Amino acid sequence: MRVGIIGAGIGGLVAAVGLQRAGHEVAVFERAPEPRREGSGLSLFGNAFTALDAVGLGDAMRAVTAPAGLLRAGQRRPDGRWLATTPAASLAALRIAHRSDVHRVLLSALDPDTVRYGSDVLGVPASGDTVTLTTGAESFDVVVAADGIRSRVRSTWPGDPGVRYSGYSTWRGVTATPVDLGGAAGETWGDGLRFGMAPLGDGRVYWFGVASMPPGVALDDEWAAVNRHFAGWHSPIAEMLAATDPATVARLDIHDLAGPLPTFRRGRCVLLGDAAHAMTPDLGQGAGQAMEDAATLAALLAPLSDSDHGGIDAALDRYDALRRPRTQSIARRARSVGAVAQARGRTRVFLRDTAVRLIPASLTARQLTALQSWQPPSPARSRTEGALR
Numbered sequence: 092m093r094v095g096i097i098g099a100g101i102g103g104l105v106a107a108v109g110l111q112r113a114g115h116e117v118a119v120f121e122r123a124p125e126p127r128r129e130g131s132g133l134s135l136f137g138n139a140f141t142a143l144d145a146v147g148l149g150d151a152m153r154a155v156t157a158p159a160g161l162l163r164a165g166q167r168r169p170d171g172r173w174l175a176t177t178p179a180a181s182l183a184a185l186r187i188a189h190r191s192d193v194h195r196v197l198l199s200a201l202d203p204d205t206v207r208y209g210s211d212v213l214g215v216p217a218s219g220d221t222v223t224l225t226t227g228a229e230s231f232d233v234v235v236a237a238d239g240i241r242s243r244v245r246s247t248w249p250g251d252p253g254v255r256y257s258g259y260s261t262w263r264g265v266t267a268t269p270v271d272l273g274g275a276a277g278e279t280w281g282d283g284l285r286f287g288m289a290p291l292g293d294g295r296v297y298w299f300g301v302a303s304m305p306p307g308v309a310l311d312d313e314w315a316a317v318n319r320h321f322a323g324w325h326s327p328i329a330e331m332l333a334a335t336d337p338a339t340v341a342r343l344d345i346h347d348l349a350g351p352l353p354t355f356r357r358g359r360c361v362l363l364g365d366a367a368h369a370m371t372p373d374l375g376q377g378a379g380q381a382m383e384d385a386a387t388l389a390a391l392l393a394p395l396s397d398s399d400h401g402g403i404d405a406a407l408d409r410y411d412a413l414r415r416p417r418t419q420s421i422a423r424r425a426r427s428v429g430a431v432a433q434a435r436g437r438t439r440v441f442l443r444d445t446a447v448r449l450i451p452a453s454l455t456a457r458q459l460t461a462l463q464s465w466q467p468p469s470p471a472r473s474r475t476e477g478a479l480r
């Protein structure tokens with residue numbers, strides 16, 4: 092069958108690889124003129140690798156990522172004292188990637204010319220089987236809208252909740268040279284401020300700084316601002332900032348979807364990744380969930396041909412039924428974790444820190460293990476359902 096995918100982000104590209112490897116004809120429309128080269132780091136948990144394994148990309152991605160589970164991780168106070176340590180076993184599958192490496196691996200797994208850069212998609216009609224471009228329209232058996240948090244496709248669907256500001260903004264950077272993390276990583280929580288660090292495979296470090304602030308604040312010098320916000324915090328935060336090229340430090344106001352969408356499917360079109368369930372980055376799951384979406388869709392469509400109309404309809408319904416509850420529940424949790432982590436004021440910070448200290452490590456481990464123990468659907472099941480429909 093012919094599948095048109097809108098957006099060559101992580102979600103669109105993993106879907107393209109999965110569907111192409113399942114024997115379908117795939118075209119990806121990307122409005123950017125060329126592949127994304129910049130970017131910082133990305134945490135990929137065990138569920139992301141299960142999804143990547145399902146589309147045959149797991150080993151290629153492991154080769155360009157570094158395990159994070161060997162370091163002590165959890166939450167610290169700005170003076171460096173630990174509030175909680177995350178049990179190592181629940182982080183055994185966590186790996187840290189540089190985003191440009193992730194994109195390189197995904198693009199190199201596709202047939203040449205699969206991605207059509209400079210193709211700004213204007214919309215998808217309610218039938219969901221046509222991609223409308225400035226240059227005309229193209230029809231497909233299935234259209235996948237993986238066009239990100241500000242999805243133009245989603246904006247025309249009934250029930251689109253739009254996006255909302257989280258209350259915080261995030262600087263991200265990667266050190267230019269290796270920095271010794273002293274055997275520890277994870278996050279440090281202050282008063283309306285948070286700092287996180289994770290090692291890349293070559294000794295460089297991916298870091299992020301989060302500050303509560305109104306949306307749209309303009310700062311003259313982002314690198315100076317992040318240094319100012321985290322001055323006096325424990326080592327090696329200052330060393331990491333000093334080892335980062337100021338020109339590469341970017342800040343982003345964090346938004347998520349303002350509420351749950353009533354459906355991920357309209358006609359022959361499905362939403363995937365941030366377009367469907369943009370979440371705050373507080374659980375490090377946005378890309379992982381996009382990968383799960385992609386692996387699910389590829390598994391459900393794998394056995395079907397373009398003439399199997401009932402099978403395709405059943406597969407798209409099943410995609411919606413499988414993906415919506417899980418992603419919407421994770422998005423809710425991510426927002427709650429962000430609200431707690433960004434607590435402001437002495438009393439709230441004291442109560443939060445006390446609560447974090449009291450949470451049993453076994454509970455944290457159970458939650459992390461449950462989050463990561465996802466499995467893709469069996470393609471045979473969707474075929475049977477299609478035949479029964």
Ligand SMILES: Cc1cc2nc3c(=O)[nH]c(=O)nc-3n(C[C@H](O)[C@H](O)[C@H](O)COP(=O)(O)OP(=O)(O)OC[C@H]3O[C@@H](n4cnc5c(N)ncnc54)[C@H](O)[C@@H]3O)c2cc1C
Binds near residue numbers: 102104239242343377
């Ligand atoms: C600060 C921060 C930290 C994060 N950290 C993590 C993490 O550690 N782990 C994790 O799993 N996730 C993380 N995430 C989330 C993750 O980055 C996203 O969930 C993921 O990149 C979404 O991928 P996507 O393909 O759905 O969307 P995108 O990456 O946004 O891709 C959408 C693509 O569609 C294209 N496009 C848009 N409109 C059109 C159009 N009309 N026509 C054609 N093309 C179009 C865009 O140019 C873009 O290339 C983080 C996010 C943020 C903001």
